Amino acid sequence: MKKWFAVIGDPIAQSKSPEMHNAWYEEENVDAAYIPVHVKHEHLQQAVASFKLLGASGWNVTIPHKQTIIPFLDELDELAAKMGAVNTVVRTAEGKLKGYNTDGPGFVKALEQVIGTNKRDAPILLIGAGGAARGIAFALQLIGYSDITIANRTVENAQQITDEMNEGQAISLQQAEQNLAAFQIFIQTTPAGMTTGDFALPFSLEKFPASAIAADIVYNPLMTPFLQAAEQKGATIVNGLGMFVHQGAIAYEYWLGHYPNTNAMIARLTAQLGGK
Incomplete structure (x- = not known):
């Protein structure tokens, strides 16, 4: 069964996470998709419930939801609890939603x-x-x-x-x-x-x-x-850029069990952003 992942935020159109994760799936022949979802603050609880109902394997969280999503999760890892902020949600084998912070x-x-x-x-x-x-x-x-x-x-x-x-x-x-x-x-x-x-x-x-x-x-x-x-x-x-790529790679590892090719991704995004 195809896995699916997402990034939620408001706004969300600027995020390069979908491009990055989908490129990793293609590179590694992973049957998965990663989509951006625009979620307003007042719809956050409904969005979390919908993701759970529709079988999302996990998702990333960006501004302005990193703190406000916490009450809708089942547990947090140590760093996310210390920070009081979550940027990665993992659906566990037991169906629980666990929050991490990979930033x-x-x-x-x-x-x-x-x-x-x-x-x-x-x-x-x-x-x-x-x-x-x-x-x-x-x-x-x-x-x-x-x-x-x-x-x-x-x-x-x-x-x-x-x-x-x-x-x-x-x-x-x-x-x-x-x-x-x-x-x-x-x-x-x-x-x-x-x-x-x-x-x-x-x-x-x-x-x-x-x-x-x-x-x-x-x-x-x-x-x-x-x-x-x-x-x-x-x-x-x-x-x-390295922080952006590695925070995404850590989330990828939480979801799929292994670390993707970060060097190639950094080179790819560096070229897109006009760097060397």
Whole structure:
């Protein structure tokens, strides 16, 4: 019987997840389909019930449903519970709906694909304290990164994450800007630089260290102003496309039991987005 999967959100037309997952199915001769479904907030509970009734094997969840879907699921994995957000739903063998969050682990996989696994003791500056930053912070901590500082315009929001982690520190963007030399890995998680948003830097990189690693979770454009400025300083660059592909690949593995070809997918989407 053909399996089917989906991604739900509002809006949803911009999502590249259907293209990515359907390409993997074709590449691996998997009898499955993946579709985008536009779900308004007021219809979320009905959508979840319909997916269950119609036999969906699983689906991805994007803005604005990552938190609000939780009451309609049967259980959460440890990371999703800590984050209070779900981006992947798996229908278990018992018919239960289990929520996962693959965003943070996807970022860590993408980061370590570029820099390796020997920098887990390096001091990290995580810029932003929203849902993405939260997921990345917990995922970094789970895999063994321990020296994490979170910088945010509202320090209290950053402090809330470090309090829940029981380690790390929270600082303002101004403090971060004055102390950039204290960090080796920089992770930009704010919307700054998105094609559809504020094409800007979170703060000045005048004091950015030349030997640093600079990562951004935005993948359109591939080279955000933050990455462009960091590259001019001599930094190693990690764009947001790897996170997008790996978070999808982790969901794919939850659903189908094995990890798809991420390198070919990154190359394919990089070409589409005008990168090298």
